[in-house]
Amino acid sequence: MKEKIILFLFFLCGFTMAADAQKGLSVSGFFDGKVIPRSRMMETVVSGSRLSDFDLTFFRSIRFKATAEETGKIEAALNADARAAIQKENQRVSGRLVYSMMEMPPLKHQRRYLFFSNDAKDGQREVTLTYLEGRATLQSLKNLFKKQN
Amino acid sequence: MNESPLSPTRSPEEWKELAHRYFDAQTTLEEESALRDFVLTEEATDACFDEVRAVMSYAVVRRSKKSSPPAVAWGRIRNAVAVSACICLGVGIWWQYQPRSKDVCVVYSYGKKITDERQAMEEVNQVLSDIGQGTAAPEVEQQLERLFNHNTSEL
Numbered sequence: 001m002k003e004k005i006i007l008f009l010f011f012l013c014g015f016t017m018a019a020d021a022q023k024g025l026s027v028s029g030f031f032d033g034k035v036i037p038r039s040r041m042m043e044t045v046v047s048g049s050r051l052s053d054f055d056l057t058f059f060r061s062i063r064f065k066a067t068a069e070e071t072g073k074i075e076a077a078l079n080a081d082a083r084a085a086i087q088k089e090n091q092r093v094s095g096r097l098v099y100s101m102m103e104m105p106p107l108k109h110q111r112r113y114l115f116f117s118n119d120a121k122d123g124q125r126e127v128t129l130t131y132l133e134g135r136a137t138l139q140s141l142k143n144l145f146k147k148q149n
Numbered sequence: 150m151n152e153s154p155l156s157p158t159r160s161p162e163e164w165k166e167l168a169h170r171y172f173d174a175q176t177t178l179e180e181e182s183a184l185r186d187f188v189l190t191e192e193a194t195d196a197c198f199d200e201v202r203a204v205m206s207y208a209v210v211r212r213s214k215k216s217s218p219p220a221v222a223w224g225r226i227r228n229a230v231a232v233s234a235c236i237c238l239g240v241g242i243w244w245q246y247q248p249r250s251k252d253v254c255v256v257y258s259y260g261k262k263i264t265d266e267r268q269a270m271e272e273v274n275q276v277l278s279d280i281g282q283g284t285a286a287p288e289v290e291q292q293l294e295r296l297f298n299h300n301t302s303e304l
Binding site for chain 1: 252253258266
């Protein structure tokens with residue numbers, strides 16, 4: 001019996017270690033390539049010391065050309081995540097979500113942010129979905145880039 | 150008592166007497182050794198020597214058991230393994246809940262992996278720059294919309 005409990009705990013440990021940071025969010029399916037095939041997207045993953053200047057520890061973004069249907073799916077997922085968000089900023093144009101930034105409840109003492117933008121590029125809608133993790137506040141990130149721009 | 154304990158000329162009565170003294174713990178080591186040798190011979194047919202043989206055999210077996218290496222304590226080993234596994238598990242969970250520090254910098258361009266740090270950091274800067282502006286880069290359509298119908302809403 002004791003051996004079975006230990007095996008179960010090991011299994012549980014392995015499972016939690018395999019889980020990604022943005023798991024648990026409604027938009028995680030997009031990052032996992034379950035909604036949009038990876039062959040259609042540009043994905044960027046950065047973590048560690050390269051993000052220390054921004055006081056961040058993890059950055060993951062996907063960028064892809066989206067159809068109206070796909071954009072609708074993302075908006076629905078963002079709406080679901082927005083219900084749990086601590087703070088959020090959204091901008092709509094003609095009822096269409098073009099910008100969204102939300103701070104999700106912290107995990108492991110790390111702040112978590114979801115960023116979405118929907119721009120027109122080469123006559124098509126280009127969607128960028130980003131997940132950020134770190135100690136930086138939203139205001140500190142904005143201030144940092146306001147200075148640079 | 151004064152005769153040699155190793156005397157081969159003891160009578161059966163003397164051997165019996167020696168056996169009695171053995172049980173009374175009155176014999177010397179030499180006498181015990183002689184008695185042991187005697188009870189293993191064919192001459193020791195009397196039933197009173199059976200008890201001597203039994204006691205001496207038990208003593209020999211007990212001595213050999215004491216001198217043999219201790220049996221492996223599998224129960225203790227199993228407990229030690231279980232405790233070690235729990236410690237490893239605890240350390241693993243603690244490590245999992247520590248902030249990420251592993252350096253990763255990778256771009257997957259339409260399914261193809263590119264380890265181009267410059268490109269990855271450009272993407273980081275672009276996204277954070279958009280956040281810094283507080284909105285996506287406005288298009289003409291959006292700019293006109295904002296001019297005539299400013300529509301910023303909350304989800």
